[in-house]
Amino acid sequence: MGSDARRLRVAFLGLGRMGTPMARHVRDAGHDLTVWNRTPGKADALAAAGATVADTPAAAAAGRDVVVLMLADPEAVEQVLLGPDGVASGAEPDTLVVDASTIGPDASRRMADRLREHRLRYVDAPVYGSVGPATAGTLGVLAGGAEADVAAARPLLELWGDPEQVRHVGPVGAGSAAKLVRNLSLGLALAGIGDALRLAATLDLPADVVDELMAAGPLGAAFPGVREILASGPPETAGFTVDMLTKDLRLCLAVEPRLPLVDAARRVGEEAHATGHGQDDTRTLPVWQRDAS
Template sequence: MTTIAFIGLGIMGSPMAQHLARAGHDVVGFDATPEKAKPLIDAGGRAADSGPDAVRGAEVVALMLPDSPDVTDVLTGEDGVLAHAAPGTLVIDFSTIRPDVAAGLAAEAAAAGLRMIDAPVSGGQAGAENAALSIMVGGVDADVAAARPLLEVVGKTVVHVGPSGAGQTVKAANQLIVAGNIALLSEALVFLEAHGADLPAAVEVLGGGLAGSAVLNQKASKILGDDFAPGFRIDLHHKDMGIVTSAAREAGVATPVGSLVAQLVAATRAAGDGGLDHSALYRTIARLSGRGSDTQTHGRP
């Protein structure tokens, strides 16, 4: 049994913390919204009143937070992890943040006597709930090896992709691919509907060919059902596309399609859909063809 402080009990962090608790670990959770700790308590975990309270006595500190500033503050702030964790504590950052920030924070953690790996995840809410996440890990070999038994509790695919920050670089690439796939799926559905195709039948046959993808399998039904309840919010994908475009510019890499998709995601957010699932990118695509509205996204009478 490992004592784990888990900071950030949102859509992703909550089920991940629950899996760790059910696996027999002593999980102490903290979230800025205290009531979010209830599912963890029901799963056998405990709730802390503050970040420092969660961290004291923990062998591992896991983070699942929205953005680079949040992770930086939780780690390096006056009441942060680096100030309160015991020497040798292993920090696992499941958040999706900038690669350069991840590498810098790992260096700060090492200077404070802690070990840190970046372990962003892919798979969305369903993947977190089913312990089927894909986890791309950056860090020192020994630290990744120490974390692997815990990573394998919450993830189905766990791959060490390089040094600190590498996990975040691979996650940025993942988000680029996912957003591009959602955009093209949306265009295809608008195109098919404009020609009077049977959309469920079309999705079925497309899924059986080269056009098939995890995005088509998971998102087409949500779009066709006008179900945009968040599994992964547009707001967060907008942040991630900012990471992609910024990191690409720093590396001198051209991402023409990615830059266009980033603008489409930004437009979706600007239209007030930031709190919806990233499949709501369809709503922007439909509007561009004059087929969308706030109440009906498929242009049906």
């Protein structure tokens, strides 16, 4: 880390729905921020707030204490870290890479091994929550890595999440593993609500009865978000898309194929994508499932 632990030199790579508010927290906390995004225009707002915009991941990583990634999938992470003009070709030895993406434990361990060849450190720290918590800085964070590396990353992790929800869950790969287990439960809950809504519609149950039963039942923790969609319609901007959840379910099945309910939930997500709903908020998935022909 830099000599002044209160002001880190940070590169943030990936400025999507989640990455942009997370990077803004880094800048608002007074850290020296450089950003990169495959689509450069997404960096404009952060540039106006004082961030430096780099042309490549290598340029963004040069001279930084910490490089943060918030990218879509394992392929994107590998390209940005190890591809031409990637982080590994620009970062100085001992730079800490904090991967907030959800890429699965095998990919996380592979990235850590490859980066170690370049004398770089790696923490997998996927976050859970949607755009609202990302903006508020109340995400959950599940960190995997060496104790010293997670401790070094913690000043940033606690900008994104409630300190009580920032957990060191084990060695490299453990953060990604924990995130998959969590999102597996989300996928199953949403698909289960969708099946329940479809059966209730087939049986012509009154909406208020269905609402009461679902809210009080085993899927009640996931139901309030769906209830909001039922009452008000889908949000203009998705907090967490159907496509991203479906990607996470595929990652679960890549680790353990013997998950028949996860496979069924994956198919629901892929069917929603095929009908043009992949970029919808995940909370809309049960409603789509209820109404799908």
